[in-house]
Every structure is written in structure tokens, then in C-alpha cells.
Amino acid sequence: MSNDFLREIAEPATPEPDVSRRLGQVVAGSLSHGLEVLLERDQRLEDLAVGRYATIHAGGRIFFGMITDIALDNANIAFEKSPPDLSLDFMRQVHLGASIFGRVHVSPMLVMDADGPDAHIPQPVKTIPGHYAPVTIATPEEVGYVFGEEGAGQDAEGRDAIYFRVGRPLDMDVPITLNLNRFVERSSAVFGKSGTGKTFLSRLLLAGVIKNDVAVNLVFDMHNEYGWEGTAEHASKVKGLKQIFPGQVAIFTLDDESSRRRGSNPDFTVQIGYDTIEPEDIEMLAGVMDMSDAQIGAMYAMHRRLGKTWLLNFLDDDWMELNYGGEDDDGKKINAMKAFAAEMGQPQSTLGALRRRLERFTRFGFIVKKPADDSIKRILDYLLAGKNVVLEFGKYGDDLAAYLLVANFLTRRIRLHYRELVEEAFGDEAAKPRPLVITIEEAHKFLEPGIASKTIFGVIARELRKYNVTLFIVDQRPSGIDSEVMSQIGTRVTLALDNEEDIRAVFMGVSGGQELRQVLARLDSKEQALILGHATPMPVVVQVRRYDLGFYRQMGYLQGEALQQEAEKSRQQLGGGRKKRLL
Amino acid sequence: MLGRILRSASTTFTFGRTLNAGDLPAFGDLVTADAAGGPVYGLIYEIIVEDDPFVRQVVAASADMPQEKIEDMRQRRQVPVEITALAVAFRRHDRIWQGVPPRPPGALQRVTACDCATTRAVLDDFAFFRLILNHGQAPTDELLTASLLNAAGCQPPGQDRAYLLDAGRELVRLLAQEPARLDAILRRLAAYAETSHE
Structure with missing residues (x-):
């Protein structure tokens, strides 16, 4: 296939006429099952896609919804069995939109009053537009308005919020933001089958949390991908969190040798004393x-x-x-x-x-008779000082037992300490420790139905933000996670999933989940995600933003001359005129 | 004038005329008849040339009659040509209403052909489709087709196709449950529409 051929498809020689925003009209539906929209005669099905947003102006309100299904329909089943002859242009023009037509299913998500005291504040939808209400494709401005601009702002309830750009909708160039305060307020999750970019997306979200300082993070880095350089399938290396935020992230390791070999230069080597391990x-x-x-x-x-x-x-x-x-x-x-x-x-x-x-x-080198230092205290010191900790597992990342043991061991004690601090604060918000987000991979091993109620992770997921500790779950088998825990996960960021049970699990407890399954099932296998829950006003399919040099720079990453200038500035502020180069 | 009313009913009226009083109106033409309260509009769906005793005798007596005698019999015959129209609209208070007229035209009222402006005024509203489709006696599909093609011919230049497209879509709405019947009508309209642009 020649490049010319591909270019012709991508860029038709004759531009398409400007397609009207008008999509169709509401012909049936319900609040629980969504709306049936009959498409306009000239609306081409091929131009639509599940996941696109639609607006419906009716009764002085603006309804916001998502296209969750697209269908072919006809006025009589006989048109399927015995199709009319459409070789004549006249016949085609008569039949299209009259005897044979397209319809889409729109799930209403939000509604805004056009005027009144709550005008233009997106609210959860509690009713539906009436018969034959006109449906239009949402404009970039409308989508941008609903999700909020990147940076500091206020949410629909008037609370302070920091919005972080995670990507853009599939069909328009508008930033889609997450409310980070809400993202860390309850446990959150990134789901997706292998190779869909879970780690990339998780690292990107963690970078947003670190950059905006909405919580401090403890990352159990099973495969040594978060702290220092990770590998990408299409590129050689990508930066780890410590490289982007050198002053805000510390790398702890269980396998000092592995960390040094990879050049991550760990801040601390974690050791666990035999006498500190309990049956729990x-x-x-x-x-x-x-x-x-x-x-x-x-x-x-x-x-x-x-x-x-x-x-x-x-x-x-x-x-x-x-x-x-x-x-x-x-x-x-x-x-x-x-x-x-x-x-x-x-x-x-x-x-x-x-x-x-x-x-x-006894084969785990990090379990010793006499640890050199109190690792729990050391981690807590960092966390309470606002410094994020990435715990690299080195070679032990290949041993699931080691990962589960260490994550469980540390989390139990850290959460207990947080609990004491919160109780000591006695309701004084200022005295409470800053929110802690604990990132765990292979989460279904911690949270599977049989053991979720017994593990500290199940407890943390269920108690929400009571003790300022929440989970950030990264997993490829959401169906393996206890349903009670799943129902407590506030924000679900889901990349492509194949398995029916996993897809069903993602939507457990989500209103309108059945309709969104169609959207999820059709995500590209890379860099597209469906985000729903606490941190977004409504479910959204995003093309995830690139995790590249541009992103690092937006997060404050300095390199080359910029880093030298910053170093020089710091040196002068310290009053030093030393000539020693920092680089 | 095309003729005068012979008999009428609420849904149809029949008028008569001689063969030699100009061109005969055609199947599907729109005509108007005077009636109490205002004119009634109808679509011609039946034209009957009845025999009479003289014609019978002549036809029976000789097969090779001279042409002069045939013309004489045609022009002087005592039985009129009977033309029946389906009432589809009426005028009241300067407005045309689609539907069955309140009262049918009276006997011997004048019946005239409609010009293009009147044809458009009456047939641009497709409510008359139902009157035709619901009529049990007229050849409804043929009448629909003929009346639409006539009306299309009365549209301003370049708009006949658009008229037929709109009509076709309305027919789809009404005849979606009878695809074969719909297809037969649409093919006739398509044949006109596709050639009108060539």
C-alpha cells in the first residue's frame, strides 16, 4: 500500500462540506437506560464514534450526554430482508433517513440550567429531555466548560480544586482535566490489560499529584518503573518520577545492588527485621x-x-x-x-x-536479623515531610510473595501511624498529616474476595479517607478484586480490557455502566482511557497526553542550560561564588 | 371549461363533456368544480366513453365505414364522455384545505382545469396522499404517481426533483409496511426525477 494512498484517505483532495452540529432528535428513552436518538438524514454514521459527547437543549436546560451505542435501523424489517434498489440516486435520497436510518444511544450524564440561581453549574442528571428534543454534537467550548480549565479553580460545589490535564477527547482538541483533590480523596484505580500503558498513565497521574502537592505518595514499585528510568515500547527510555521531581521524590530500595546497577542512586535501603514480622x-x-x-x-x-x-x-x-x-x-x-x-x-x-x-x-536479602535502621520510621519521616517515596523491589519484584509481604508489612504500620496522627489531631484539619496515597500493583492479589476483608488494603479502601490514607490501585484483573472494595473506588481510569468479567467489574456500582461497556470495549489498545467516577463530572474517553519531554518540562523538569541557570541562581542565593560546576 | 357536473358525492364527482370540446383532460389531472361555499378540487381517476344505440348499430353493421361517417357519429353522439375525479381539497375563506369537501358540487356546475399555480397550491401539501390511499375504488398507486408527476411538472424550474424527493419520503412514511407497493411508486418517480436533470 503506497504512502499516496494512505495520504488520500487521511486528507481527501476535496474537503468535506462543513457538517452541521445537529445530530438528530430524541425519540425514546429513559433515565435508567439512556436516550434513543434518531439521526438526521445527512448525518453520516461513519463520522460518529462511541464516547463522543452530545448536548440536548430542552425545557430551558442543557443536557450533557455521551454516545454509547450506534445502530442501523429501519422502518420495516422487510427492508433488511429485501433491500430497496439504491443504485439510483433518487431512490437513495428518498430511502436514507426515511425507510432506513441511523440511531444512536445517548446516556445523559449532566444537566445545566440555562438560567436561575444554579445556572450553568453542571449537576447530575435527574430527568431526561422530552420527545423530539434536538440533539447536537457538543462543541469544544462546551466540553471544556464541563471539565474545567487546567490549574486551580473551584468544583461545582464551590470547593477549591486543582485540575490536572490528562488528555483530550478522541475527536476534539480540548483539554480534559481531573480534579486531583477528588482523585486522592478516595481510593482510585488504573485498570487495563497488559501492554495498554497502565504504568505510563499511572506515572503521569502520580506526576500530577506530586507537581500539585495534593497528597504525598508511597509507591510500591514492583518492576522498578516509577522512580527512575523506565522503558517504553516505542522509545528507549522514559524519565522516572525522581528525575522529574528530584527534590520531591526519594527512592527507597529493597535491592540496593539492582538499583545502583540501573543508576537510580537510591536514598535508602529498606531492611526488615525478622523480629518485626507478625503473623498478620x-x-x-x-x-x-x-x-x-x-x-x-x-x-x-x-x-x-x-x-x-x-x-x-x-x-x-x-x-x-x-x-x-x-x-x-x-x-x-x-x-x-x-x-x-x-x-x-x-x-x-x-x-x-x-x-x-x-x-x-531466608532467601529475601532484605529480611535480616538486625536491620541497620528503622525503615518504617525512615519512610514515615519522608512522607510526613511531604517527600514522596518510591520503593523499588529490584530483583524481588519477580517474586510476588516478596511484593505482597513488604507492601502489607509497611502499609500496616504506616496506616497505623497515620491513624494515630489523625486521632491526635482530634478534628483539627491543620494538624492532620497530609493525605497519603499508596500505589500498589497487582492489586487483585491484595484485594481478592477471600482476603480483602483481612488485609490492610481492604481496610484502607473501605474506610475511604478517614485516616487520610487512600490507595492508588494499578491492576489488570479488576474482576479479581473484591466487589465491596471495587464499590469504594472513587475514580476508575480504565484502559483497554478484553475480558468480559473484567469489563463488568469495572462498572460495578456505576450508574449507566451497562451502556458504558460498549465504550470501554472499543478503546484502542494503547493510550486511550475511559475515566469515570469521583474526579470527573462525567465519564470521559481520553486520548492520554504524551509522557515525553514536553510533559516533563510542564512538570518543572529542567535540563541543559535551564538546569545550569537554575543551579547558578541557587548558588547565588546561597551566597556562594564557587566555580565548581554542578553538572 | 372541461364540462359540467353529472353527479357527485362527498368523495367523488363526475362531469360530462363531448369528445370534440377540445383536448380531453388526462388521468391524474387536477380539476376544480364550483360548489356552494367554494370550489372543490379533484384528481381525475376515471374517464369513460360510453356507447349509445347508434354507435352499436354502426359498429355491428359495417366494419369498413367511411371516415366521414365515423367523424359524424363522434361529434353528434348523444352520450357524453364521463370523467370522474376524487375530491382531495376545497377552498374556504381564501384558504385551501386538504380533505373531503363539506358539500359536493351540484348538478351542472362548471368543471375547469387547474393552472400550475393552483396545482402547486393544492398539491404541495402531501395530506392528500391519505385520501388517495384510503379510497377503495380508484387505482390509487397509479393516481398517486400521475398526480405527483403532474405536480412536479408545475414546480418552478429545477425544483421538480426536490418536490418528488419530499413526496417520496412522505410515501415511505405512509407505505413503510408495504415495501413492494412503495417500491413500484418510487421507481416511477425516480424514472422522472433522474431524466428531468439530464
């Missing part, structure tokens, strides 16, 4: 480590008996031999594990199986 930290790994209820019970029993050192002692052959081994009065060798099991009141086989599973921890 391990319990949620039951699925991943194939642990039975009896084995979990045995952990709690050992913890009760042995206290903080239960895990260290349990995995220590010498300790076991020293305390439970030896010889009996007859000089026969005592089976230490058998004696230990008897002491603990647990079957030996259970403890044996449990030990084989927990021995996996």
Missing part, C-alpha cells in the same frame, strides 16, 4: 504460598508463645536444636521439631509444612 503480615500470602488455615493458625500460636522472635527462632535450626533437641534419658536423639510441635500444641506435619514455606524468607 504473612497471613495474606496464604494464596501465593499455598498455606492452609492450620498453618496460619500455627503461626499465631507460635507468636503467642514465642513473642517477637517467633519467626527467627522457627527458622533457626540451631535455636530449635538447642531448645528442643538433644538426647533423652536413654541417650536417644530427640526430634527437635517434634518436641517443638508438642510444646506449641500443633501437629508436627503442619509445622513442618509451614517451615518449608517460610524458609523462602
Whole structure:
């Protein structure tokens, strides 16, 4: 196929006549199932797409809706079975729009009064326009008005809000913004199948949160993609958050060697002491480590008996031999594990199986007998100072058990500390710690139906922003997440999904979700996302903005001369005339 | 004048004339008849040339009659040509109303042809379609087609196609449940519309 051919398709030699905005008229529908719109005779179906916005002016109000389905229809089924001869132009002109016609399904989302005290304030729709109300394609100005301009402003309820541009609609060049304050107010999520750009989009959203300082972030960076350079499929490297925000982001690592090898120059190496691990930290790994209820019970029993050192002692052959081994009065060798099991009141086989599973921890280099520093305190210090923390897992990112253990271990303790701080603040908003957003990948492993109610992540998702901690979930299997947790996710950013169950899960608890499924099912496999929920006035399909040098610069990234100038300015402010180059 | 009313009813009126009183009106032509209260407009759907005793005798007696005798029989015959029209509109208070007239034209009232301006005034509103389609006796599809083609010929230059397009779409609305019938009518209109631009 030649380039000329492609160019002709993209740029017709004769420009199309200016198509009227008028789309059609409302002919049927309901609030719960959306509106049926009969298309104008000259409205070409080929020019429409699900996800486009439509406005309906009726009864002194402006309704805002989204096209969620497009259909061919006819006045009589016989026209399907025996199509009229449209070879003559006259016949074509008579039949199109009369006997055969197009119709679209529009889901009403918002309504604005044309005048009155609440004029032009977008409100959730509570009624529908009447019969034959004219429907038009929304103008860029109308779309821009509904979503708000980028930067600081106020939301429909008059609260301060910071709007962050995430992209543009598929068919017009208007910025689509997210209300970041609302985005972090409740738990949020990015869903999408593999290779759709979840990490890109998540990094972009996190950059918005960091840049506008609406919350502080703790990112459990399973695949080492957020903090320092990540790889892109179409480009070689993309910048990590620390490169864009060097003063606001710290990289912590579980695998110092890996981080240094990748040049991320971590700020701190996280170590976890054996004596700090509690059964609750391990319990949620039951699925991943194939642990039975009896084995979990045995952990709690050992913890009760042995206290903080239960895990260290349990995995220590010498300790076991020293305390439970030896010889009996007859000089026969005592089976230490058998004696230990008897002491603990647990079957030996259970403890044996449990030990084989927990021995996996001994291969985790970050679990040590005596940590060099208190990692929890260190992370909290950073977070409370407003510095965002990206925890790189290095080689341990390939081990799901390590990821779940560390994320659960740290989150339990950090959330507990936040809870204490919030309770101490006793309602004083100023004294509360700044909102914390915890980013987790493979979230369905933390939040699957069987364990969501037991894990700290399930608790955080359900308690909303009670203790100023919310989740930012990145996942490819939303159907694997507990429905109760899903219903608490405020903002859902969804890239392309194939699986029917996953699509259904995304719309769980969403009004009009059934209609939006058509929109989601037809997203491009890359860089298109459906955003719905708390942070947008209505669902929106966006072409996600590029995560490139232009974006870095808008986020404040400096390089080359600009960085040198900034460095020089700082040097002068510090009163130094040193000639030493910073670069 | 085309003739005078022989008999009439609410939905149809029949007028008579001799064969030699100028050109005969055609099937589908719009005519108007005087009536109490205002003129009534109708579309011609039947033209009957009745026989009479003299014609019967002549036809029976000789097959090769001289041309002079045939012309004589034509011009002097005592039985008029009967032309029946379907009433589709009437005028009241300087306005044309589509529908069945309140009263039919009386006997011997004058019937005249309508000019293009009147044809447009009466047939530009497609409400008369229903009167034709609902009439049980007239050949409705043919009458619709003929009347529309006549009306199209009365449109200002270049607007006949647009008129037929609008008419065709209205027919789709009315005859969507009878696609075969609709198709037959539309094909006739299309044949006119496609050639009128060539």
C-alpha cells in the first residue's frame, strides 16, 4: 500500500462540506437506560464514534450526554430482508433517513440550567429531555466548560480544586482535566490489560499529584518503573518520577545492588527485621504460598508463645536444636521439631509444612536479623515531610510473595501511624498529616474476595479517607478484586480490557455502566482511557497526553542550560561564588 | 371549461363533456368544480366513453365505414364522455384545505382545469396522499404517481426533483409496511426525477 494512498484517505483532495452540529432528535428513552436518538438524514454514521459527547437543549436546560451505542435501523424489517434498489440516486435520497436510518444511544450524564440561581453549574442528571428534543454534537467550548480549565479553580460545589490535564477527547482538541483533590480523596484505580500503558498513565497521574502537592505518595514499585528510568515500547527510555521531581521524590530500595546497577542512586535501603514480622503480615500470602488455615493458625500460636522472635527462632535450626533437641534419658536423639510441635500444641506435619514455606524468607536479602535502621520510621519521616517515596523491589519484584509481604508489612504500620496522627489531631484539619496515597500493583492479589476483608488494603479502601490514607490501585484483573472494595473506588481510569468479567467489574456500582461497556470495549489498545467516577463530572474517553519531554518540562523538569541557570541562581542565593560546576 | 357536473358525492364527482370540446383532460389531472361555499378540487381517476344505440348499430353493421361517417357519429353522439375525479381539497375563506369537501358540487356546475399555480397550491401539501390511499375504488398507486408527476411538472424550474424527493419520503412514511407497493411508486418517480436533470 503506497504512502499516496494512505495520504488520500487521511486528507481527501476535496474537503468535506462543513457538517452541521445537529445530530438528530430524541425519540425514546429513559433515565435508567439512556436516550434513543434518531439521526438526521445527512448525518453520516461513519463520522460518529462511541464516547463522543452530545448536548440536548430542552425545557430551558442543557443536557450533557455521551454516545454509547450506534445502530442501523429501519422502518420495516422487510427492508433488511429485501433491500430497496439504491443504485439510483433518487431512490437513495428518498430511502436514507426515511425507510432506513441511523440511531444512536445517548446516556445523559449532566444537566445545566440555562438560567436561575444554579445556572450553568453542571449537576447530575435527574430527568431526561422530552420527545423530539434536538440533539447536537457538543462543541469544544462546551466540553471544556464541563471539565474545567487546567490549574486551580473551584468544583461545582464551590470547593477549591486543582485540575490536572490528562488528555483530550478522541475527536476534539480540548483539554480534559481531573480534579486531583477528588482523585486522592478516595481510593482510585488504573485498570487495563497488559501492554495498554497502565504504568505510563499511572506515572503521569502520580506526576500530577506530586507537581500539585495534593497528597504525598508511597509507591510500591514492583518492576522498578516509577522512580527512575523506565522503558517504553516505542522509545528507549522514559524519565522516572525522581528525575522529574528530584527534590520531591526519594527512592527507597529493597535491592540496593539492582538499583545502583540501573543508576537510580537510591536514598535508602529498606531492611526488615525478622523480629518485626507478625503473623498478620504473612497471613495474606496464604494464596501465593499455598498455606492452609492450620498453618496460619500455627503461626499465631507460635507468636503467642514465642513473642517477637517467633519467626527467627522457627527458622533457626540451631535455636530449635538447642531448645528442643538433644538426647533423652536413654541417650536417644530427640526430634527437635517434634518436641517443638508438642510444646506449641500443633501437629508436627503442619509445622513442618509451614517451615518449608517460610524458609523462602531466608532467601529475601532484605529480611535480616538486625536491620541497620528503622525503615518504617525512615519512610514515615519522608512522607510526613511531604517527600514522596518510591520503593523499588529490584530483583524481588519477580517474586510476588516478596511484593505482597513488604507492601502489607509497611502499609500496616504506616496506616497505623497515620491513624494515630489523625486521632491526635482530634478534628483539627491543620494538624492532620497530609493525605497519603499508596500505589500498589497487582492489586487483585491484595484485594481478592477471600482476603480483602483481612488485609490492610481492604481496610484502607473501605474506610475511604478517614485516616487520610487512600490507595492508588494499578491492576489488570479488576474482576479479581473484591466487589465491596471495587464499590469504594472513587475514580476508575480504565484502559483497554478484553475480558468480559473484567469489563463488568469495572462498572460495578456505576450508574449507566451497562451502556458504558460498549465504550470501554472499543478503546484502542494503547493510550486511550475511559475515566469515570469521583474526579470527573462525567465519564470521559481520553486520548492520554504524551509522557515525553514536553510533559516533563510542564512538570518543572529542567535540563541543559535551564538546569545550569537554575543551579547558578541557587548558588547565588546561597551566597556562594564557587566555580565548581554542578553538572 | 372541461364540462359540467353529472353527479357527485362527498368523495367523488363526475362531469360530462363531448369528445370534440377540445383536448380531453388526462388521468391524474387536477380539476376544480364550483360548489356552494367554494370550489372543490379533484384528481381525475376515471374517464369513460360510453356507447349509445347508434354507435352499436354502426359498429355491428359495417366494419369498413367511411371516415366521414365515423367523424359524424363522434361529434353528434348523444352520450357524453364521463370523467370522474376524487375530491382531495376545497377552498374556504381564501384558504385551501386538504380533505373531503363539506358539500359536493351540484348538478351542472362548471368543471375547469387547474393552472400550475393552483396545482402547486393544492398539491404541495402531501395530506392528500391519505385520501388517495384510503379510497377503495380508484387505482390509487397509479393516481398517486400521475398526480405527483403532474405536480412536479408545475414546480418552478429545477425544483421538480426536490418536490418528488419530499413526496417520496412522505410515501415511505405512509407505505413503510408495504415495501413492494412503495417500491413500484418510487421507481416511477425516480424514472422522472433522474431524466428531468439530464
